[in-house]
Amino acid sequence: xxxxxxxxxxxxxxxxxxxxxxxxxxxxxxxxxxxxxxxxxxxxxxxxxxxxxxxxxxxxxxxxxxxxxxxxxxxxxxxxxxxxxxxxxxxxxxxxxxxxxxxxxxxxxxxxxxxxxxxxxxxxxxxxxxxxxxxxxxxxxxxxxxxxxxxxxxxxxxxxxxxxxxxxxxxxxxxxxxxxxxxxxxxxxxxxxxxxxxxxxxxxxxxxxxxxxxxxxxxxxxxxxxxxxxxxxxxxxxxxxxxxxxxxxxxxxxxxxxxxxxxxxxxxxxxxxxxxxxxxxxxxxxxxxxxxxxxxxxxxxxxxxxxxxxxxxxxxxxxxxxxxxxxxxxxxxxxxxxxxxxxxxxxxxxxxxxxxxxxxxxxxxxxxxxxxxxxxxxxxxxxxxxxxxxxxxxxxxxxxxxxxxxxxxxxxxxxxxxxxxxxxxxxxxxxxxxxxxxxxxxxxxxxxxxxxxxxxxxxxxxxxxxxxxxxxxxxxxx
Ligand SMILES: [Zn+2]
Ligand SMILES: [Zn+2]
Numbered sequence: 011x012x013x014x015x016x017x018x019x020x021x022x023x024x025x026x027x028x029x030x031x032x033x034x035x036x037x038x039x040x041x042x043x044x045x046x047x048x049x050x051x052x053x054x055x056x057x058x059x060x061x062x063x064x065x066x067x068x069x070x071x072x073x074x075x076x077x078x079x080x081x082x083x084x085x086x087x088x089x090x091x092x093x094x095x096x097x098x099x100x101x102x103x104x105x106x107x108x109x110x111x112x113x114x115x116x117x118x119x120x121x122x123x124x125x126x127x128x129x130x131x132x133x134x135x136x137x138x139x140x141x142x143x144x145x146x147x148x149x150x151x152x153x154x155x156x157x158x159x160x161x162x163x164x165x166x167x168x169x170x171x172x173x174x175x176x177x178x179x180x181x182x183x184x185x186x187x188x189x190x191x192x193x194x195x196x197x198x199x200x201x202x203x204x205x206x207x208x209x210x211x212x213x214x215x216x217x218x219x220x221x222x223x224x225x226x227x228x229x230x231x232x233x234x235x236x237x238x239x240x241x242x243x244x245x246x247x248x249x250x251x252x253x254x255x256x257x258x259x260x261x262x263x264x265x266x267x268x269x270x271x272x273x274x275x276x277x278x279x280x281x282x283x284x285x286x287x288x289x290x291x292x293x294x295x296x297x298x299x300x301x302x303x304x305x306x307x308x309x310x311x312x313x314x315x316x317x318x319x320x321x322x323x324x325x326x327x328x329x330x331x332x333x334x335x336x337x338x339x340x341x342x343x344x345x346x347x348x349x350x351x352x353x354x355x356x357x358x359x360x361x362x363x364x365x366x367x368x369x370x371x372x373x374x375x376x377x378x379x380x381x382x383x384x385x386x387x388x389x390x391x392x393x394x395x396x397x398x399x400x401x402x403x404x405x406x407x408x409x410x411x412x413x414x415x416x417x418x419x420x421x422x423x424x425x426x427x428x429x430x431x432x433x434x435x436x437x438x439x440x441x442x443x444x445x446x447x448x449x450x451x452x453x454x455x456x457x458x459x460x461x462x463x464x465x466x467x468x469x470x471x472x473x474x475x476x477x478x479x480x481x482x483x484x485x486x487x488x
Contacts, residue, residue: 323422
């Protein structure tokens with residue numbers, strides 16, 4: 011008999027898709043809260059990059075989901091110990107409560123492993139690359155993390171938790187983690203003893219040495235307290251990874267650490283190390299290669315964020331194109347929810363990925379991106395013809411879109427204008443692409459305290475970065 015708990019957990023509700031409007035509503039609320047508090051909580055290029063990673067994760071997920079779910083289904087069908095589905099309603103509620111804890115416990119161990127070993131870190135690193143901390147960072151998820159994560163949840167299948175329940179509870183666990191990605195909420199008193207909170211998770215995203223590899227919790231901080239990985243928030247966190255990504259291309263965000271590992275594997279003298287390197291603890295270097303640099307201590311005043319300056323017209327171009335791509339991405343995700351054939355979804359999905367890579371390249375001021383973007387714009391009428399045939403309205407709309415976009419890009423796509431009028435705020439030999447987070451003409455009073463300090467530091471008012479006094483394993487570090 012179908013009970014309320016079955017309806018909540020077992021009816022295949024796409025919780026994440028339903029939550030999307032609330033994500034954007036809360037992002038808007040946080041943005042306004044930042045304006046009221048005179049804090050710069052958002053940067054356009056960083057947030058577009060965060061959301062691009064989230065979109066790519068969801069789209070790749072359409073193609074990986076059934077593959078990665080097969081193990082859970084098999085164990086549930088052939089090796090489950092309990093028949094929870096046939097239990098009385100009261101027992102089902104107890105089981106649902108146990109599943110809340112079970113999913114979170116499995117998440118803790120997956121998350122901890124993802125920070126401690128090379129290949130899983132190559133996937134999870136995406137979530138940590140942002141040098142900001144706001145609600146868009148919550149949506150910055152890795153496209154390939156699920157390739158490792160699924161293994162950690164298999165015990166739940168053996169215990170007998172129905173597959174639908176597991177999927178729903180995983181989605182709810184992920185949804186819980188959305189609101190904790192904010193600087194707008196301070197400490198939360200006794201709640202912090204049990205729950206994961208913004209303060210606890212700020213520590214997890216920090217690259218200060220004392221904060222590395224701490225607070226792996228999803229919903230409940232109790233696991234960190236039990237297993238010795240808890241750290242309370244003390245000094246202001248500095249966000250990001252210790253070897254900054256220095257890119258706004260969401261495809262590269264998903265691939266860069268794999269590329270580093272592949273390069274080390276290629277250069278490793280011993281054959282066995284070429285295989286071993288993928289499975290070793292983070293920071294392990296094959297014999298015969300130079301040690302990776304150790305993580306350095308850092309303060310907000312010393313951090314120079316990756317923030318290429320763009321002409322306003324080009325920023326607006328990227329923003330407007332990004333909104334259109336988001337619309338296409340929602341269409342693709344809906345096709346996925348409707349279980350349309352993957353070969354039908356593949357075309358529009360590829361267009362979304364290509365568009366996001368181009369927009370990331372434009373934000374990085376890459377000349378290849380401008381050329382690729384012209385090709386993409388010209389391809390849109392062909393895509394409209396392929397999808398809608400000779401129906402005049404879509405075709406005329408696509409041609410108008412292409413003409414307006416091409417004219418806009420021609421007018422604002424050249425970076426030389428800004429290079430002639432604006433000096434990068436960062437000094438100390440940083441190139442223009444690594445200019446400080448603040449625009450040269452921005453009022454520092456609108457920035458976070460640390461940012462304002464950073465602006466003064468970059469103008470030479472602060473002493474040079476001190477020699478590091480700590481040593482740390484470069485876990486979560488590069
Ligand atoms: Zn993490
Ligand atoms: Zn996070």
